[in-house]
Amino acid sequence: MPSFPQVSSPQDNQHLLANEDHRHQHLLARRQSILLHRKSLPIASGVFFILHSSFLILHSSFLFLFLLFLF
Secondary structure, three states: OOOOOOOOOOOHHHHHHHHHHHHHHHHHHHHHHHHHHHHHHHHHHHHHHHHHHHHHHHHHHHHHHHHHHHO
16 A cells, blocks of 8 residues: 655644644643642641641640649
């Protein structure tokens, strides 16, 4: 069976370039999303640490006052 050379039209090339550009934009958006998430993790853990510490301090204060009034 004879093989025929592939002939691509300008429309085909334009379609391929559009697909490649779309794929590139998608990868760029995904990388930016990952970087943004990585930057927000330390901030979120710091806020959690502060809130958790505040809760422990308040809890121990109430426990101390309760024991103080108990005896």
